[in-house]
Amino acid sequence: MVIEMVKDPERVEAKIQKLRLLEALLFASAEPLDEEVLGGRLGPDADVRALLEELRTHYAPRGVNLVRTGAGWAFRTAPDLAPLLRLEQEVSKKLSRAAIETLAIVAYHQPVTRGEIEQIRGVATSKGTLDILMEHGWIRPGRRRETAGRPLTWITTDHFLDHFGLETLRDLPGVDDLRAAGLLDSRPVLYGVSAGVGDALPSPDEADEE
Amino acid sequence: MVIEMVKDPERVEAKIQKLRLLEALLFASAEPLDEEVLGGRLGPDADVRALLEELRTHYAPRGVNLVRTGAGWAFRTAPDLAPLLRLEQEVSKKLSRAAIETLAIVAYHQPVTRGEIEQIRGVATSKGTLDILMEHGWIRPGRRRETAGRPLTWITTDHFLDHFGLETLRDLPGVDDLRAAGLLDSRPVLYGVSAGVGDALPSPDEADEE
Amino acid sequence: MSDDGFAEDQPTPAEQLVVALDGFEGPIDMLLALARDQKVDLTKISILALADQYLAFVAEARKLRLELAADYLVMAAWLAYLKSRLLIPEQPEDEPSGEDMAAALAFQLQRLEAMKGVAATLMARPRLGIDVFARGAPEDLDIQRKSVFQVTLYDLLKAYGDHKRRKDASVLHMEPLRLYSIEDAVKRLAEMMGRIPDWTTLQSFLPREPAGSLMGRSALAAHFAATLELAKAGQVELRQDGAFGPIWVRRARPVEE
Numbered sequence A, B: 001m002v003i004e005m006v007k008d009p010e011r012v013e014a015k016i017q018k019l020r021l022l023e024a025l026l027f028a029s030a031e032p033l034d035e036e037v038l039g040g041r042l043g044p045d046a047d048v049r050a051l052l053e054e055l056r057t058h059y060a061p062r063g064v065n066l067v068r069t070g071a072g073w074a075f076r077t078a079p080d081l082a083p084l085l086r087l088e089q090e091v092s093k094k095l096s097r098a099a100i101e102t103l104a105i106v107a108y109h110q111p112v113t114r115g116e117i118e119q120i121r122g123v124a125t126s127k128g129t130l131d132i133l134m135e136h137g138w139i140r141p142g143r144r145r146e147t148a149g150r151p152l153t154w155i156t157t158d159h160f161l162d163h164f165g166l167e168t169l170r171d172l173p174g175v176d177d178l179r180a181a182g183l184l185d186s187r188p189v190l191y192g193v194s195a196g197v198g199d200a201l202p203s204p205d206e207a208d209e210e
Numbered sequence C: 001m002s003d004d005g006f007a008e009d010q011p012t013p014a015e016q017l018v019v020a021l022d023g024f025e026g027p028i029d030m031l032l033a034l035a036r037d038q039k040v041d042l043t044k045i046s047i048l049a050l051a052d053q054y055l056a057f058v059a060e061a062r063k064l065r066l067e068l069a070a071d072y073l074v075m076a077a078w079l080a081y082l083k084s085r086l087l088i089p090e091q092p093e094d095e096p097s098g099e100d101m102a103a104a105l106a107f108q109l110q111r112l113e114a115m116k117g118v119a120a121t122l123m124a125r126p127r128l129g130i131d132v133f134a135r136g137a138p139e140d141l142d143i144q145r146k147s148v149f150q151v152t153l154y155d156l157l158k159a160y161g162d163h164k165r166r167k168d169a170s171v172l173h174m175e176p177l178r179l180y181s182i183e184d185a186v187k188r189l190a191e192m193m194g195r196i197p198d199w200t201t202l203q204s205f206l207p208r209e210p211a212g213s214l215m216g217r218s219a220l221a222a223h224f225a226a227t228l229e230l231a232k233a234g235q236v237e238l239r240q241d242g243a244f245g246p247i248w249v250r251r252a253r254p255v256e257e
Helices: A010-030 A035-040 A048-059 A079-088 A097-109 A113-120 A129-135 A159-162 A175-180 A204-208 B010-030 B036-042 B048-059 B079-085 B095-108 B114-121 B126-136 B158-163 B175-181 B204-208 C013-019 C029-037 C048-063 C070-087 C098-124 C153-170 C182-193 C213-234
Strands: A066-067 A070-077 A139-144 A152-155 B064-068 B073-077 B139-144 B153-155 C234-239 C247-251
Touching: A010 A035, A010 A048, A010 A070, A010 B064, A010 B073, A010 B079, A010 C234, A035 A048, A035 A070, A066 A159, A066 B010, A070 A079, A070 A159, A070 B010, A079 B010, A079 C098, A097 A113, A097 A129, A097 A152, A097 C070, A097 C098, A113 A152, A113 C098, A129 A139, A129 B064, A129 B175, A139 C153, B010 B036, B010 B073, B036 B048, B048 B064, B073 B079, B079 C234, B095 B114, B095 B126, B095 B153, B095 C153, B114 B153, B126 B139, B175 C153, C029 C048, C029 C070, C048 C070, C048 C098, C070 C098, C182 C213, C182 C247, C213 C234, C213 C247
Parallel strands: none
Antiparallel strands: A066 A070, A139 A152, B064 B073, B139 B153, C234 C247
């Protein structure tokens, strides 16, 4: 462990104990733990952030890394070992192209309404697409947009960050370039293939109740 | 990592990679792994026992230890930290389907009386269901309804919003949002056939029967 | 594509597209695939060439008597109109200009392309449970559990959705006669007309129904009646060049002068 310029043996010992406890807490949990929870367990005088950074540095070259994801911290196997570890894992369910594209649009354009997703993709969102992404725990409903009809928006979750190994949404690949290029503008376009159609039509419920 | 008297840089590197892989395998495994299994993953030229001992030494003073159990090797939090980790005896419980559904109905229909919940669900609600939801802090009694018998109504709490990550009740997706997301499978559209719902059209056979 | 001497056996791009039609998620997706074939930076794409390719595809599909979804036909009509706007000198009162329309379409293609790109990058990242693993044997600690019960928002919404569906299913519905209503046809036409500024045949607005089926006939009747309704309301203009000839529809122009 990297011990800073602390000379008092008692303080050194206290710090080592805090690092050990932090290590054990993070190690015991499969889910990320946030700094508030960790702080509550380490006591009021612990500089949780500094201890976490120290642990992160220690584990950086190892086979298990301490990573920061969303609001929390978690131990994860090192990404470069993936080809050697992957043997054990069963084939994951394949996501449809529509689901993957929709996930990317929610991630990069959030908060985004279903209508906007359809504008960007140029097709109606089939039933089950958002459902599957939500079942994976990657997206969730956000606040309603304060415009006509108050449409629901969709946003990504902390689990999305964890799953894709991102610390924050700012770490989304290429997000700055896309924003600079104006491509994260979800404004409607002149040729709106499907967006708007749904709004103008009676919903199935209304139609059925005749 | 403790590197023994190995001078050849290539061999040092190979050994470090093996230690890293060993670390990741033991971390990610749900069960203790025996030396035979580990040997199979590390390759024929690895001295598994020596590598394991090296890892054990490295982790001995830390918050996480490598231990040998009957069946094999596994990481465990250090025994001396147990009082600080406060192992939780109570395993997390699954809420019954009836309870989840009742909670959803309170959320969507509040303020709602028990009689109304039963009417909506079409089955009697056991007293215990509302008690569990209330003990859990998700629902609480609201105002009495000013009708015969002045029945108690139920509403959700702030803790409910907090638990489900909602800012306000208005952010609960509406029925149309649920349908659009695929969470509410609707029957095929029989009437009011319109653009964009081509998939749901009745087949020509059915249509001709009228 | 054909320096192997068998050029005449090679399918044309339009034929290839017809074959691959199922692989596209709508006309914009197909346009993007066509644009990629131009092998230039999407910012320098020729919308005019793209429109020609797309129209060739629709012509080919028609030749093969392939049923195209309405969206594809609407796009064809729109592109034909855009093309005419780009080729004919701009009138000052035309709003938006042909260039604006082409730029908007180019933007839409670039934006979708960007999203497809990042979607692929995202999925190629090391993913939890596939490339990167969490602790395999978590120890059950009293750490973060604010609640003894593990219920997610998804569980809650799913429960409500399931309940709604069960409830709907338990109600007996008398099935209405399955016919296209004039009201629906009016709504549908009004919506589609908004995107097509020029003369288009009524036929191309009809939903995909087997010709001669009850639904097909009722759709034709409802849409015909709907055009009359809309014409009466001054929203569309109708034209027929001869008895039994195709009926042409277009959005009503503001009265001149």
